[in-house]
Structures are given as structure tokens and as C-alpha cells.
Amino acid sequence: MPVFYPLLAVNSAIPLSYFVLASAALFSIGLGVVVVKRNAIVVLMGVELMLNAANLNLVAFSRYDPDLKGQMFGLFVIVVAAAEAVVALAIVLLVYRRFQTVDLDEVNEMKR
Amino acid sequence: MNVNYIWYFLTFLTLVSAIMVVVVRNPIHSVLYLILTFFCISAHYVLLNAQFLAAVNVIVYAGAIMVLFLFVIMFLNLREYTAESKTNLVKLGAAVLGGVLLVIIVAALRSMQIEPLNKATYNSQVGMVESLGKVLFRDYLLPFELITVLFFVAMVGAVMLGKRETGERNF
Amino acid sequence: MLSIISLSLFGILNLFLGFLKSRRVLLPATLLFIALAFAANLLDWNHQYVYFRDMLRTNNLFINFSSIILLTTFLTVAISRSFGTDEEHTHPAEYYAIMLFSVVGALMMVGFENLIMLFIGLEILSVSLYVLTGSDKRSLRSNEAALKYFLMGSFATGIFLFGIALVYGATGSFNLSAIGSYVSGGPTTGISPLLYVGLLFILAGMLFKVSAAPFHFWTPDVYDGAPTLFTAFMSTVVKTAGFAALYRLLTVSFTGVYGLWWQVLTGVTVLTLLVGNITAVYQSSVKRMLAYSSVSHAGYLLIAVAAKTPQSPSAILFYSLAYSIATITGFAVLILVAEQKPIEGRPDERYEAFNGLAKRNPLLAFSLAVSMVSLAGIPLTAGFWGKFFVFSTAVDRGMTNMGMVLVVAVLMSVVGVYYYFRVIIASYLKTGDSEPIGIRPLYRFILVLTTALTIGLGLFPDVVRQLF
Numbered sequence: 001m002p003v004f005y006p007l008l009a010v011n012s013a014i015p016l017s018y019f020v021l022a023s024a025a026l027f028s029i030g031l032g033v034v035v036v037k038r039n040a041i042v043v044l045m046g047v048e049l050m051l052n053a054a055n056l057n058l059v060a061f062s063r064y065d066p067d068l069k070g071q072m073f074g075l076f077v078i079v080v081a082a083a084e085a086v087v088a089l090a091i092v093l094l095v096y097r098r099f100q101t102v103d104l105d106e107v108n109e110m111k112r
Numbered sequence: 113m114n115v116n117y118i119w120y121f122l123t124f125l126t127l128v129s130a131i132m133v134v135v136v137r138n139p140i141h142s143v144l145y146l147i148l149t150f151f152c153i154s155a156h157y158v159l160l161n162a163q164f165l166a167a168v169n170v171i172v173y174a175g176a177i178m179v180l181f182l183f184v185i186m187f188l189n190l191r192e193y194t195a196e197s198k199t200n201l202v203k204l205g206a207a208v209l210g211g212v213l214l215v216i217i218v219a220a221l222r223s224m225q226i227e228p229l230n231k232a233t234y235n236s237q238v239g240m241v242e243s244l245g246k247v248l249f250r251d252y253l254l255p256f257e258l259i260t261v262l263f264f265v266a267m268v269g270a271v272m273l274g275k276r277e278t279g280e281r282n283f
Numbered sequence: 284m285l286s287i288i289s290l291s292l293f294g295i296l297n298l299f300l301g302f303l304k305s306r307r308v309l310l311p312a313t314l315l316f317i318a319l320a321f322a323a324n325l326l327d328w329n330h331q332y333v334y335f336r337d338m339l340r341t342n343n344l345f346i347n348f349s350s351i352i353l354l355t356t357f358l359t360v361a362i363s364r365s366f367g368t369d370e371e372h373t374h375p376a377e378y379y380a381i382m383l384f385s386v387v388g389a390l391m392m393v394g395f396e397n398l399i400m401l402f403i404g405l406e407i408l409s410v411s412l413y414v415l416t417g418s419d420k421r422s423l424r425s426n427e428a429a430l431k432y433f434l435m436g437s438f439a440t441g442i443f444l445f446g447i448a449l450v451y452g453a454t455g456s457f458n459l460s461a462i463g464s465y466v467s468g469g470p471t472t473g474i475s476p477l478l479y480v481g482l483l484f485i486l487a488g489m490l491f492k493v494s495a496a497p498f499h500f501w502t503p504d505v506y507d508g509a510p511t512l513f514t515a516f517m518s519t520v521v522k523t524a525g526f527a528a529l530y531r532l533l534t535v536s537f538t539g540v541y542g543l544w545w546q547v548l549t550g551v552t553v554l555t556l557l558v559g560n561i562t563a564v565y566q567s568s569v570k571r572m573l574a575y576s577s578v579s580h581a582g583y584l585l586i587a588v589a590a591k592t593p594q595s596p597s598a599i600l601f602y603s604l605a606y607s608i609a610t611i612t613g614f615a616v617l618i619l620v621a622e623q624k625p626i627e628g629r630p631d632e633r634y635e636a637f638n639g640l641a642k643r644n645p646l647l648a649f650s651l652a653v654s655m656v657s658l659a660g661i662p663l664t665a666g667f668w669g670k671f672f673v674f675s676t677a678v679d680r681g682m683t684n685m686g687m688v689l690v691v692a693v694l695m696s697v698v699g700v701y702y703y704f705r706v707i708i709a710s711y712l713k714t715g716d717s718e719p720i721g722i723r724p725l726y727r728f729i730l731v732l733t734t735a736l737t738i739g740l741g742l743f744p745d746v747v748r749q750l751f
Contacts, residue, residue, distance in 0.1 A: 049146070090273040096188050
């Protein structure tokens with residue numbers, strides 16, 4: 001089995017908090033996308049970004065965990081995100097068929 | 113060479129492409145930048161010794177989910193640039209919200225305890241499929257089985273919602 | 284455990300039943316499946332089991348909560364129409380199957396011992412509900428509700444997940460008791476701040492799912508737009524499962540930081556009670572009123588969680604039971620009344636639709652009156668005892684801590700009386716000119732059953748309470 005010693009040298013030198021910081025920034029950006037954007041599909045992308053930020057966190061914290069719990073959870077999150085995306089896009093198609101738009105401000109039947 | 117540069121470069125690329133997802137107006141460009149972000153996150157996984165997860169992330173996220181997104185966007189022909197109707201106030205609010213969140217997390221992180229990694233006992237093969245598989249089928253068997261229920265719901269739901277009924281027009 | 288397995292299999296079986304030509308068999312079959320799962324659930328009474336390396340724990344509390352969930356699902360399925368009149372546009376086999384699957388998720392949330400089970404259970408429940416919300420494909424409102432529910436719901440999932448990640452970073456585990464021993468054991472270096480932030484994120488995600496203010500803004504539109512049957516389903520099952528999960532998470536894992544989450548929860552409780560009850564007054568549609576009323580009931584349930592006394596679980600159980608039964612009755616009557624005189628193709632859900640109901644259909648009017656009285660918390664109904672037990676947990680916790688919440692809760696109960704009685708007044712005192720509504724035998728039976736249960740529990744609460 002190949003052993004990636006150079007990789008080990010790299011990844012052991014980077015402090016864990018760096019990764020967690022990156023994930024926090026990603027999470028904030030995802031949040032921003034969800035709040036600012038009006039296109040339903042782009043909002044969905046923001047949610048995906050948030051899920052990925054959480055995932056990065058899980059994997060980062062898993063570095064000191066011999067049981068790999070964090071990585072395992074990350075795997076489940078990816079699977080869940082796939083299932084969610086399928087339903088999401090089915091709903092978007094449904095809405096587009098009725099409203100001819102996916103703009104969240106225009107999809108507003110109830111206020112009328 | 114300071115190996116941290118790799119991290120700096122990667123994170124810079126990740127954050128810039130993530131920000132570009134918000135900035136660009138065309139949804140297709142958003143998707144492409146998001147795919148770039150996911151590739152960068154996969155690179156982070158490799159740095160964290162989660163090689164299998166990195167591969168899965170590329171295959172499932174960048175490969176399947178994002179292609180689905182692209183497919184739907186092109187299917188709906190959403191290329192026109194939609195004007196942002198949100199006022200600047202909302203945008204400011206979002207920026208403040210995101211910023212506050214970031215500050216909270218950073219403040220929480222500052223006092224985080226970091227034990228140094230022990231190079232002698234550290235196993236770089238820990239994120240390979242072999243060890244993950246052992247954990248999955250030993251400790252996580254029940255969630256693994258039950259997540260199939262989620263798949264059933266998603267599958268049945270998507271087919272039910274997406275199916276064209278008689279008398280409906282085809283976009 | 285047996286109930287979870289059997290429900291998953293029955294759901295698949297239900298999908299296969301959809302291939303049959305006749306749709307008649309679906310409703311009895313689904314009812315039979317739920318009854319079987321209910322029976323399988325009771326087999327473990329007085330036993331404690333932990334399954335699959337600390338993934339799921341079943342005990343009497345689990346059985347009680349899941350019995351309530353299965354009972355409400357049974358009632359909801361029983362009041363569903365046969366879907367026979369509209370062959371092309373309805374897919375009853377799929378609806379029933381997704382409902383059974385969503386109950387699997389709800390049971391996972393009740394019995395979880397590991398956060399991954401909570402996460403997956405919550406996702407199964409939510410994704411099922413997104414689909415069911417959008418299931419009335421011809422209705423613009425249903426489509427819009429599904430889109431809004433999905434976007435808001437997955438946003439909450441993201442926050443919830445980030446919270447789990449932070450808690451994992453602080454404690455190094457997803458196991459409830461392991462987190463609990465970290466939090467209470469007091470690590471030598473002090474509790475990591477990551478844990479606090481993570482807990483707040485998890486709380487925000489969970490409160491969102493049970494529609495507590497200020498995370499309730501999606502509730503009225505989604506409950507209003509969804510087909511009424513599924514509104515009844517989600518306003519009962521999600522609340523029961525959500526509060527079971529919230530209570531379990533907070534008491535098993537985070538007892539050590541009670542001082543933190545107690546403050547957050549009391550604030551949220553006061554806000555939820557105020558917002559839910561006061562906005563409910565201004566609604567002109569009964570369905571929207573019931574949506575806001577479900578927000579306010581989340582507030583009452585939160586009192587018992589925030590009080591965290593030994594009596595809290597039984598108070599939550601009794602309240603969920605009383606609330607679920609009364610809500611299902613209310614929605615069951617609403618479905619019948621609203622469909623009688625559609626306006627512009629939509630069911631008429633305004634208060635005026637109920638005018639003169641007592642003359643036309645005394646049974647409907649009486650069931651509706653009992654359920655509204657129960658929701659308002661008037662004595663001799665189950666709802667009164669539900670509120671009584673919830674308030675007594677707060678009194679046990681002490682007036683210095685919970686006094687403010689109690690005052691608000693009692694005041695808001697009085698406000699509640701106003702809007703619940705508007706429906707009763709419309710049906711008994713005002714005159715309408717509609718024809719009597721025909722009711723199918725099963726529907727009639729369910730209405731009689733739920734009304735009897737509401738009054739029975741109001742007269743003899745101890746019969747059920749000694750089980751809790």
C-alpha cells in the first residue's frame with residue numbers, strides 16, 4: 001500500500017483551527033447567498049454551501065478521532081444532500097411549470 | 113518551504129469562488145463557481161487525510177448534484193439576468209448577519225485546545241475506504257440501513273412531483 | 284425497533300399496492316399497517332433496549348411518544364378521502380407510503396441515542412413533508428408552499444448541522460451520553476466555547492422545525508398552502524416528534540449547561556406565545572388561525588421543556604396527546620365544511636363558512652366545539668389538563684425563574700379563548716343557508732372517537748397519565 005509521507009508532512013503542519021476558520025467563512029457566505037439571492041436555484045446553492053461548510057468542520061474535527069466519527073457523519077451528510085437536491089429540483093420544476101418563474105418574489109400567490 | 117502556503121492558497125481559492133457564487137448574476141456561472149468551490153473543499157479533505165471522502169465529494173457533489181442543477185437551469189432556460197429586487201438594506205443586513213456569525217465562531221475558536229499531532233503514531237491511511245468501511249458496517253449499520261428510507265422518500269417524491277399529468281403541457 | 288422496521292417494510296408494500304387496479308384496498312391496508320406497527324411497538328413495554336452500538340434506545344418513554352405519533356397518523360389516514368374521484372391527479376399509494384416513511388423518521392427522532400440518528404430522522408421527516416406539501420400539484424398555493432417550506436427547511440437543516448459539527452468539535456463524540464458526560468463532568472480545561480455556539484445553532488435548527496418564534500415565519504404560508512389533510516399531519520406529528528427530540532437532547536446531553544439554554548428557551552417561549560396568539564386573532568381564515576394556533580401550542584410545550592422537572596416528560600406527552608387529537612378533529616371538520624362551497628375553485632376556509640353548522644350537522648358542530656374548547660384549555664376537556672400539567676412543571680421549577688413565562692402563558696390562554704370561540708359562535712349562533720354535509724361512516728366514527736377521547740381524557744386524565 002502506498003504511503004503518502006509528503007502529504008503527512010503537509011497536513012500535520014497546518015493547525016486545525018485554520019480549517020475550522022475556512023469552514024466558518026464558507027458558512028457565512030452560504031448564509032449570505034440564502035438571504036440575498038432571489039432565484040430559488042441559487043438559494044439552493046447557498047444551502048449546499050452551508051452543508052459543505054458543516055461537512056468541512058466535521059472532517060476537520062475528525063482528525064484527532066481514531067474512530068473516524070466525523071468523516072462518517074460527513075459521508076452521511078453528502079448522501080442526505082443528494083437526496084434533498086433531488087426533491088428540491090422536482091419542486092422547482094413543479095413551481096416553474098405553474099408560475100413560469102423561479103423568482104421567489106414573484107412566487108407569491110398567498111399574499112394576493 | 114512553509115507548507116501552510118498550500119492551505120492559504122487553497123482557502124483563498126475556496127472563498128473567492130464561494131463569493132463569486134453570490135456576485136455573478138448568471139445562474140450558470142454560479143453553478144460553475146460552486147463546482148470550483150467543491151473541488152477546493154475536496155482538496156481540503158485530502159489535506160485532512162480524508163481521501164475517500166474527497167473522492168466521494170467530487171463524484172457526488174461536483175459530479176451528480178451540480179450536474180443536476182445545471183441540467184435544471186438549462187432545462188428552464190434561466191439564462192436571462194434577473195434583477196435583484198432586494199433593497200440595499202436587506203443586503204446590508206445579510207452582510208451584518210454573516211459577519212456577526214463569523215465573529216462569534218472565530219471568538220469561540222480562539223480558546224480551542226489543539227493537541228499537536230503525533231507523527232510517530234499518526235496513520236496517514238486512516239481516511240482510506242478500508243478503515244471507513246469497517247466503521248460504517250460496524251458502528252453505523254443502523255443509520256446506513258435507515259437512510260434507504262430517505263432514498264425511498266426522495267425517489268417516490270421526485271417521481272410523483274415531477275411526473276407530467278394528463279392534460280398538462282410540457283414546459 | 285420492531286415498529287421502525289415494520290413501518291419501513293409496510294411503506295414499500297404500500298407502494299406495491301399502488302399497482303393494483305382498485306384503490307379501495309389502500310386505505311384499509313394502510314390503517315392495518317399502522318395498527319400492526321402500533322402493536323409491535325407495545326411489545327417492548329417495560330423493557331429497555333439499546334440497539335446497534337448505541338444508536339437507538341427504546342424504553343417506556345419511547346413507546347409512549349411513538350404511540351402518540353402512530354395514533355395521530357392513524358387518525359390522519361382515517362380521515363383522508365378515498366382519493367377515488369380524481370383518478371388522474373392523485374397518487375394515494377404514494378401519499379400513504381410517504382406518510383409511513385415519515386413516521387419512521389419521527390420514531391428515529393424519538394429514540395435516538397446518537398446525533399446521526401437525530402439528523403437522519405429529521406431529514407426523513409422533513410423531506411417527506413416537503414413532498415406532501417407539494418402533493419396537490421394543480422394548486423398554485425400548494426406548489427408555492429412546498430418551495431418555501433423546502434428552502435426554509437433546508438436552511439434550518441444547514442444551521443442544525445453546523446451546530447452538530449461544533450458540538451462534535453468540542454466533545455469529540457456524537458453519542459448523547461458521551462456529550463452529556465463531557466458537559467456535566469466538567470473537563471479540566473473548562474467547557475469549550477465551541478459547545479455553546481454549537482448548542483445555540485442546534486437549538487435554532489430544532490426550534491425552526493417545531494415552528495417556535497422567531498423561527499416561525501414559514502409556518503402560516505406553508506400550513507395554509509399545503510393540502511389540509513397534510514397540514515393536520517405535519518402540525519401534529521412534527522410537534523410531537525420535535526419536542527420529544529428536543530427534550531431528550533437537552534436533558535441527556537446538555538443538563539450541565541441548563542443555565543444557558545434555559546434562558547434562551549424562556550425568551551423563545553414568551554415570544555412564541557405572544558406572536559402565536561396575538562396574530563391568530565387577526566386571521567380571517569380558519570386554516571390560518573389553526574396554523575398560528577399551532578405556533579402558540581409550541582410555546583406551551585416549550586414551557587415544559589424549559590422547566591425541566593421530573594414531571595416534564597409526562598406533561599409533554601399529555602399535552603401532545605390532547606393537542607394532536609383536538610387538532611386532527613378541528614382539521615377534519617374544516618376539510619368537510621370548506622369543501623362544501625368552494626370559492627373560485629378553492630375550498631372556503633373563512634369563518635363564515637361555518638355559519639349555521641349546528642343546524643345542518645349537529646355532530647360536526649359538536650366535535651368542532653369540543654376540539655376548540657380543548658385547544659383553548661377549558662376544564663372538562665383534555666386540553667385543560669394538558670395546560671394544567673405544563674403549568675405545574677413551571678410552578679415546580681419556581682416562580683422566580685418561570686414566573687414571567689407563567690403570567691404570559693395564562694394571559695395568552697385567555698386571548699386564545701377569543702379566537703377559538705369565534706368558530707363555535709359562527710357554527711352555533713349564526714345562521715347559514717347551506718345543505719347538510721354527507722359524512723362517510725369511517726369519518727363519522729373517527730369524529731366520534733376523537734371527541735369521546737377529548738372528553739374522556741378531560742374527565743379521567745389519570746387513566747392515561749399513570750402510563751406516562
